[in-house]
Amino acid sequence: MKFTVFALATLVLTPSAKLHAELGLAREAYGVWDRSGGNPVARYPFTRGQAYSETWFNVNKARGSFDWAALDQLLAFADVQNEKFNIQISTVGGSKGSSMPSWMFIKNGGDVPSLSDDTYTYGYYLHPRFKVYYEEMVNNLANHVRNGVSASQRARIAFVRVDTGATGDEEPYENANSISPAADKQAYSISPQQWQEHRLWAFEVYRRAFQEGPGPVIPLLFQDIESTGYLTEWNWVNKNVKGGFGAKYAGQVRGHHFTGSQEVSDAFRASAVDPAPGVKLFSRNEMDQTWSKPFFQLNIRLNMYWTAVEQLHAGLSVWDVTESCLQRTNIDNIGFAFEFFNKWAAELIPATAGGGFCILHQGLDASDKAKYPAASFGGLPDSRDNRARYTAICQANAAQGARMDDVAAATNGQVYQRDNQTGFNDSGWTIVPGNYERFITQINPDTTSKALWRINGPLTKLSHPFDRFARSFDHASGKDTMYFNIHDNLLPSPSQRVELSVTYLNRGTGQFALQYDAEGNSQKTALTVTKTDQGDWLTKSVVVTDWVFKNRGPSGADLILVNTDAEDDIFHAVEVIKLTAVNVTTVGQGTVTGRNNAAAYSPLPSSVMEGQRLELAVTPAPGWNFAGWSGDLSGNNPRPFLFPALLSTNLTATFVKAGETPVNTARLANLSARVAVGGVAGTPIPGFVLSGSGEKAMLIRAVGPTLGGLGVGGALADPRFTLFRGAASLSGNDNWNGPDAAAMAATGAFALTAASKDAALLTSLSAGAYTAPVTATDGGNGIALLEVYEAPSTAAAVLVNGSTRAYVGTGESVLIPGFVIGGTGTLRLLLRAVGPTLADFGVTGTLVDPTMTLFRGSTALATNDNWSAAANAAEIASTAQAVGAFALPNGSRDAAILTSLPPGPYTVVVSGVGTTSGTAIVELYVVR
Structure with missing residues (x-):
C-alpha cells in the first residue's frame, strides 16, 4: 500500500497546523461551471458544477411560505451528474418591473415601506421589519440545504452567495436617481455609511445561518470586499467568517486588457495564489453575455483563451459560464479555453500544485508614470482620458506590432469596453503589465527579450489565439537568452518525473535550446528544436528526473531558453508539469475507468499531471458488486474524484460476488506526529505496538531538513533516534541511507532530500x-515529523497502538499526531490525550488541561476536552480497560474520543485549554 499523499497531507498540510495554505473549496469544485444550470455533463463535459439563481420574490410568495422545489430539482440533477452546486438568492433582480416580495408592502401585513425606480420595486432596506423578513428567508434557506436534503446532496453544495443589494451588484437601488416620487427618494435614501452597516449586518445573518448550528458548514461568496476598495468589508470577512469565504471577481477580467484588470490581481492575487498559511480564499466570476458583444466577436476563440489566462493570473477558482456561451463551444471551437482553465484553476498552492506556467505577454500600462514618463509620452499621466498618451506608447512599440484599434474605448471603464469596444488595444489603463504567471517567473524580461503584439500581422476572426502576444529573442541587441525562475516550493519531491514544455512559433529554420538546472550541470540541455518554417504554433516537451531547480543557472535561473543562431525565435509560453504514476488494481471481477473533460469514461492513463481531476467509475462484472476502495482512495463511492499526487498514486477496487459480505480489512498503515524537539520541548518519544505473527517490515523516520523544503519554518536541522524494545536498544539512525530511497518509496513515504540529515530506518520487527526517542544531533531545536510506516510484507503482524509523548505548546507548537487507515471497511479506535494523569506516573510539567480535535482533511470530525464529560464516558472507560490502556481517573481533565472510521488519513490536534502548555501523551488504540 502507498500512502504518500496521506503522510504528507495529514501533517504538513493540515489546516490546524497552518504550515501551508489550503484551497478554499473542495478541489473538484475548481473550473468551469454551468451558470444557467440544467445542462448534463455529457453535453459540456468540462463543466464542474451547477449554479442555482433565483429572486427572493419567487421563493417567498407569502410570509413563512418558502418554495425550494426548483432548487431541490437542480440540486438532485447536480447529484446525478456528479457535480458541485452553488446557490444565490437575489433580493431583487430579473426583468424590468420585478419586485421584492410584494406581501411585505401590505399595510397591516408586512408593513415595510415600498419604493420604485425605473427598474424595480424595493422594500426599504433599513426598516426593522425588512430585516426580520430578510433574516427569515436566509435562515429558512440555510436550514433547508443544511438539514432538509439528503446527505449526498448536501455534499454537493460548494458555496452560497451573499446578496444584499439589487441584482447582485451590491447597491441598494439599480437607479437611485430615478426613484419617484421625489418624497420617496428623499425619505428612503441610504448613505454610504448606512449601506455599509446594512451589508455587514446581512453578512452576519448569512454567517450565522450557514456556518453555525446543526448541519455542515457551507462557505460563503461575497462581492465588493476588495481590500483595495472595501477595506472595512474585507477586514470583517477575514475576522468573522471562519467557515470559508470567497470573493466575486469583477468584469475587468471578463476579457483582456480591459481598464482595471490589474486591480483585480492587486486585490486578490496574493490571497489566492501561494497564499499565506491560514488563508482559504476562493473566487468566482461569470461569463455573461460579454461573449456576444462586438469586442468578443472580433475573434471569440482568441478572446475566450485570453480571458481564461487573465482570470487564472488573478487566481480565479470558478468560471461560471452562461448557457448561451456554452452553446458556442463546438461552433466557435472554444472548448480548449475552458479545458485550459480547468487544468490550472486549482493549482494555487505550490507544494500541492501540478506545475506552473509563464505565458509571455506585455501590457502597455498607460497609468505607469515611471515607465512611460509624461515628458516622453504625453502629459496628464494621471488621467485615463488622455488618448494621445495611449497612442504615443504604442507608437514607441509599433515595430513590435503594438497599436490602438479603438483608442476611445481605452478611456472608458470595463462595462463600456465589454459592450462597445470595436478593436484590440495594446495599451490600456491599469492593465496587467507583465507576463501571465503561475509559479514560473521570467527574470528581467525587458532586458533579455523583446515583447511582441499581433505576431502574424493584423488580427482577424481567423487569427490563432497565440498570435495576440509573445516574446522573442533579439539577436541584434544581444538578447539571446531568456531566464526563468521556478517557485522554490513547487517541487517538494526529488526525482519526481517533471515534464518541461515550450510553445513557439514555427517560423524560420533556426534552432533554440531549452536548458535546466540539473544534477551536476546547472545548464543541462533538455531539448533542442530545429524549426521547419511551417508558420504554426508548436509545443515541444521532454520529461526529466535529474532536476535540481535551486537557481544555480545564470541570473539565478532554473530554466533557460537559448538562441543557438542569429534567428529571433518567438515564444508563447513555458510550462512545467509534475507527473505522477497511477496504479490501479482490482480484487474480484470488475473494471475501473475514468474521465477528465470528456463525456465518456475510458481506461485510466498510467501517468498524469499531479492533481489532475480524474472522475472514476467502477463497473462490476455480472454477478458481482463493488465493495469499496483501498489505498489512496477509501470508502465505497462508485464515482469518486481522484487527484493523483507526488510520485505515484495507488488504489485498489474490490468487488465481491453478489450476496457475499465484504471482508473488513481496515487496519493502521501509518502513524506520525509533528512535534517540537529540543529546548523547552525536550525529547519527544513516539511509540507503537505490533500484534500478530511473523516479522513486519517497518519504516521509521524522523524528518527535519526536508520539511524546510516544504515550507515548514524552524525545521529541526539534524534529527536522530534510537529504537527500543522495552529497555533494550535495538538500532537507530542519524543520517538516512541514500540507497534506501527506493524501498522507502515502496511504503508510500514522501521522498527525502538527497544527502539530507533526516533520519530513517528500514527494519523488520x-x-x-x-x-523511538528523537533528539537533535547538534543539540539544536526545531520542528520534526516522526513517522512509522508499514512496508510491503506478508507477515500477519499489524499495528494496534501508537503513541507520542511530547511537549504541547501554543500556536505552531501544538502537538499534531496523524494516522492512516488502510484496507476496506471501518476501524474502531480509542484516541486519548493524557496530561494531568501523567503526574501520577512521576512525569513533571504536564499539560494540565488538554483538548483534542480529530480531523479528516480540513473537516473536524470530533472534539473532546474532559473525557468523563463525554456522553459515552462509560464506554470509553470500559474500552480502555479492554485494550489494556491505563485507567483515567473519573473527573480528570484528560481528553478521549471513541469512534469508528473508514480508511483514509486523519490528524489529531492537541493543545492546552487557555493557551496552557506542558507535556502530554497522545495515544491511539485499535479496538477489536
Whole structure:
C-alpha cells in the first residue's frame, strides 16, 4: 500500500497546523461551471458544477411560505451528474418591473415601506421589519440545504452567495436617481455609511445561518470586499467568517486588457495564489453575455483563451459560464479555453500544485508614470482620458506590432469596453503589465527579450489565439537568452518525473535550446528544436528526473531558453508539469475507468499531471458488486474524484460476488506526529505496538531538513533516534541511507532530500512494544515529523497502538499526531490525550488541561476536552480497560474520543485549554 499523499497531507498540510495554505473549496469544485444550470455533463463535459439563481420574490410568495422545489430539482440533477452546486438568492433582480416580495408592502401585513425606480420595486432596506423578513428567508434557506436534503446532496453544495443589494451588484437601488416620487427618494435614501452597516449586518445573518448550528458548514461568496476598495468589508470577512469565504471577481477580467484588470490581481492575487498559511480564499466570476458583444466577436476563440489566462493570473477558482456561451463551444471551437482553465484553476498552492506556467505577454500600462514618463509620452499621466498618451506608447512599440484599434474605448471603464469596444488595444489603463504567471517567473524580461503584439500581422476572426502576444529573442541587441525562475516550493519531491514544455512559433529554420538546472550541470540541455518554417504554433516537451531547480543557472535561473543562431525565435509560453504514476488494481471481477473533460469514461492513463481531476467509475462484472476502495482512495463511492499526487498514486477496487459480505480489512498503515524537539520541548518519544505473527517490515523516520523544503519554518536541522524494545536498544539512525530511497518509496513515504540529515530506518520487527526517542544531533531545536510506516510484507503482524509523548505548546507548537487507515471497511479506535494523569506516573510539567480535535482533511470530525464529560464516558472507560490502556481517573481533565472510521488519513490536534502548555501523551488504540 502507498500512502504518500496521506503522510504528507495529514501533517504538513493540515489546516490546524497552518504550515501551508489550503484551497478554499473542495478541489473538484475548481473550473468551469454551468451558470444557467440544467445542462448534463455529457453535453459540456468540462463543466464542474451547477449554479442555482433565483429572486427572493419567487421563493417567498407569502410570509413563512418558502418554495425550494426548483432548487431541490437542480440540486438532485447536480447529484446525478456528479457535480458541485452553488446557490444565490437575489433580493431583487430579473426583468424590468420585478419586485421584492410584494406581501411585505401590505399595510397591516408586512408593513415595510415600498419604493420604485425605473427598474424595480424595493422594500426599504433599513426598516426593522425588512430585516426580520430578510433574516427569515436566509435562515429558512440555510436550514433547508443544511438539514432538509439528503446527505449526498448536501455534499454537493460548494458555496452560497451573499446578496444584499439589487441584482447582485451590491447597491441598494439599480437607479437611485430615478426613484419617484421625489418624497420617496428623499425619505428612503441610504448613505454610504448606512449601506455599509446594512451589508455587514446581512453578512452576519448569512454567517450565522450557514456556518453555525446543526448541519455542515457551507462557505460563503461575497462581492465588493476588495481590500483595495472595501477595506472595512474585507477586514470583517477575514475576522468573522471562519467557515470559508470567497470573493466575486469583477468584469475587468471578463476579457483582456480591459481598464482595471490589474486591480483585480492587486486585490486578490496574493490571497489566492501561494497564499499565506491560514488563508482559504476562493473566487468566482461569470461569463455573461460579454461573449456576444462586438469586442468578443472580433475573434471569440482568441478572446475566450485570453480571458481564461487573465482570470487564472488573478487566481480565479470558478468560471461560471452562461448557457448561451456554452452553446458556442463546438461552433466557435472554444472548448480548449475552458479545458485550459480547468487544468490550472486549482493549482494555487505550490507544494500541492501540478506545475506552473509563464505565458509571455506585455501590457502597455498607460497609468505607469515611471515607465512611460509624461515628458516622453504625453502629459496628464494621471488621467485615463488622455488618448494621445495611449497612442504615443504604442507608437514607441509599433515595430513590435503594438497599436490602438479603438483608442476611445481605452478611456472608458470595463462595462463600456465589454459592450462597445470595436478593436484590440495594446495599451490600456491599469492593465496587467507583465507576463501571465503561475509559479514560473521570467527574470528581467525587458532586458533579455523583446515583447511582441499581433505576431502574424493584423488580427482577424481567423487569427490563432497565440498570435495576440509573445516574446522573442533579439539577436541584434544581444538578447539571446531568456531566464526563468521556478517557485522554490513547487517541487517538494526529488526525482519526481517533471515534464518541461515550450510553445513557439514555427517560423524560420533556426534552432533554440531549452536548458535546466540539473544534477551536476546547472545548464543541462533538455531539448533542442530545429524549426521547419511551417508558420504554426508548436509545443515541444521532454520529461526529466535529474532536476535540481535551486537557481544555480545564470541570473539565478532554473530554466533557460537559448538562441543557438542569429534567428529571433518567438515564444508563447513555458510550462512545467509534475507527473505522477497511477496504479490501479482490482480484487474480484470488475473494471475501473475514468474521465477528465470528456463525456465518456475510458481506461485510466498510467501517468498524469499531479492533481489532475480524474472522475472514476467502477463497473462490476455480472454477478458481482463493488465493495469499496483501498489505498489512496477509501470508502465505497462508485464515482469518486481522484487527484493523483507526488510520485505515484495507488488504489485498489474490490468487488465481491453478489450476496457475499465484504471482508473488513481496515487496519493502521501509518502513524506520525509533528512535534517540537529540543529546548523547552525536550525529547519527544513516539511509540507503537505490533500484534500478530511473523516479522513486519517497518519504516521509521524522523524528518527535519526536508520539511524546510516544504515550507515548514524552524525545521529541526539534524534529527536522530534510537529504537527500543522495552529497555533494550535495538538500532537507530542519524543520517538516512541514500540507497534506501527506493524501498522507502515502496511504503508510500514522501521522498527525502538527497544527502539530507533526516533520519530513517528500514527494519523488520516482531510483535511487541517499541519506542523511538528523537533528539537533535547538534543539540539544536526545531520542528520534526516522526513517522512509522508499514512496508510491503506478508507477515500477519499489524499495528494496534501508537503513541507520542511530547511537549504541547501554543500556536505552531501544538502537538499534531496523524494516522492512516488502510484496507476496506471501518476501524474502531480509542484516541486519548493524557496530561494531568501523567503526574501520577512521576512525569513533571504536564499539560494540565488538554483538548483534542480529530480531523479528516480540513473537516473536524470530533472534539473532546474532559473525557468523563463525554456522553459515552462509560464506554470509553470500559474500552480502555479492554485494550489494556491505563485507567483515567473519573473527573480528570484528560481528553478521549471513541469512534469508528473508514480508511483514509486523519490528524489529531492537541493543545492546552487557555493557551496552557506542558507535556502530554497522545495515544491511539485499535479496538477489536
